[in-house]
Amino acid sequence: MLLPISMEDLELFPKNKQLIIPKLPIAQFSPDEFEQMRNQLAKIWWSRLIIAARGYVANYIEDNDEKLFLADDAFIIIHRYLVESNVTDAIQQFLIDLEFIVNYPNVITILNDLSNGLSKYNPFIDPKSNNHFVRIYGEPDRGTYRVANAQIIAHTIFMHIFSILQQRWKFSIKKRKSIRFQEDPEWQPDDRVVLFQHFFKGNRTWVMTDFDRHIINVWRPKGSIVIFGDRFIKDKQRFGYSLCFYCGMLEQQIGQFSCHRQRRYCSQKCFYAALAEDNNIERI
Numbered sequence: 001m002l003l004p005i006s007m008e009d010l011e012l013f014p015k016n017k018q019l020i021i022p023k024l025p026i027a028q029f030s031p032d033e034f035e036q037m038r039n040q041l042a043k044i045w046w047s048r049l050i051i052a053a054r055g056y057v058a059n060y061i062e063d064n065d066e067k068l069f070l071a072d073d074a075f076i077i078i079h080r081y082l083v084e085s086n087v088t089d090a091i092q093q094f095l096i097d098l099e100f101i102v103n104y105p106n107v108i109t110i111l112n113d114l115s116n117g118l119s120k121y122n123p124f125i126d127p128k129s130n131n132h133f134v135r136i137y138g139e140p141d142r143g144t145y146r147v148a149n150a151q152i153i154a155h156t157i158f159m160h161i162f163s164i165l166q167q168r169w170k171f172s173i174k175k176r177k178s179i180r181f182q183e184d185p186e187w188q189p190d191d192r193v194v195l196f197q198h199f200f201k202g203n204r205t206w207v208m209t210d211f212d213r214h215i216i217n218v219w220r221p222k223g224s225i226v227i228f229g230d231r232f233i234k235d236k237q238r239f240g241y242s243l244c245f246y247c248g249m250l251e252q253q254i255g256q257f258s259c260h261r262q263r264r265y266c267s268q269k270c271f272y273a274a275l276a277e278d279n280n281i282e283r284i
Contacts, residue, residue, distance in 0.1 A: 003041060003169055007052055007193060012161050019060040019153065021108065027159035029099040031092050033166050038091075044226060046082045047215065049165070050075055051227055053158045054211055055193035061153070062207075070150035072211035078158060084218060093135070095159075100132040102156045115149035117142075193227060221248035246270035246277075 007013050014020065038046075054075040061067045081094045101107060101123075110121050123129040124140035134140070136155075137148040216223030224243060225233050233243070233250065240254040244266035251257055257264040258271075265271040 003037070003045070003165060003172070005045075005049055005052055005165070007056070012164060013052070013056050019057070019157075021153075021156060022160045024103060024105070026102045026156055027099045027163040028166070029095050029159075029163070030166055030170070031096075033170055034092065034095065035088070037166070037169055038088075043083050047079065047219070047226055049162070050079045050082065050158070051193060051215060053161050054154070057154050057157050058209075058211075067150045067153075068209065070147055071154040072209050073147075074151040074154040075158070075211050076214045078154075079214065079218070095162075097132040097136050098155050098159050100129070101136060101152070102159045104129060108152055108156070111145065111149040111152050114145040115142075216247055216249060219248070221246060223248045224250040244270050246274040 005012065054072070057071055057075075058068060061071060081091050085091055104110075104123055106121075107123070110123065113120065114122060114124075122140065124133045124137075124144070130140075133148070137151070138144045212227070215227060219226045221243070225248070228250070236250060237243075241251045242254075242257055242264040243250055244257060245263035246265060247270050249257075249266040249270075251264075251266075257266050259265075260271065263274070265274065
């Protein structure tokens with residue numbers, strides 16, 4: 001059983017001029033269905049889900065550096081739980097906490113008020129909610145409120161998208177239909193999957209952030225393929241673009257990366273890391 005995701009899916013990724021926050025209830029997490037999905041969907045599926053959700057949010061907040069940086073941190077943590085961790089109880093608790101937080105009445109307004117020094121309502125100290133908020137954002141203080149205020153949008157959009165996919169999973173199980181996703185050509189990211197900037201005519205550059213670097217490192221050396229898909233990368237390679245031999249970074253201009261012994265490297269760091277690995281192999 002596979003589950004499709006496309007950036008052209010308007011239920012998951014509506015194309016609005018401004019980011020529209022879904023109405024309550026925003027998310028409904030089902031632990032049993034999550035375990036079914038986790039057991040049957042490959043890690044690349046979860047990684048691409050997070051990449052797509054992050055890209056969708058990032059394109060609405062790219063002009064606010066602080067919000068983008070903190071939202072990226074939120075998606076990196078989501079990726080660590082859903083893709084990199086094997087501790088089932090911790091993963092489920094993380095999603096249960098997020099479900100509670102994004103469904104908390106007026107949570108976006110409340111967190112904005114807290115970050116601005118207003119504290120009429122404070123879910124971080126309310127006994128009914130404090131455990132959820134503290135586990136996700138940390139102990140209550142001004143810095144925590146600032147982080148929570150920046151990250152709540154990322155958490156809200158991700159949990160809403162994930163809840164829709166859980167409902168689709170439940171429906172597809174009942175209908176006994178097999179639907180495909182994670183292998184190309186089904187992966188269809190659009191320009192919103194990463195941030196691009198146009199510095200001059202004909203030059204469109206991938207603006208890499210901490211999130212992109214994290215994905216590339218986790219999937220090294222296939223990170224660019226995980227982000228953009230096999231078809232996109234193969235097309236680029238046909239035109240003469242190269243991938244970094246060590247980390248898998250994609251060139252932004254043909255011939256951008258230095259070449260050593262027919263291997264291309266995006267940086268000295270990757271070059272020396274590759275040499276170190278080669279030396280370790282030789283010692284074995």
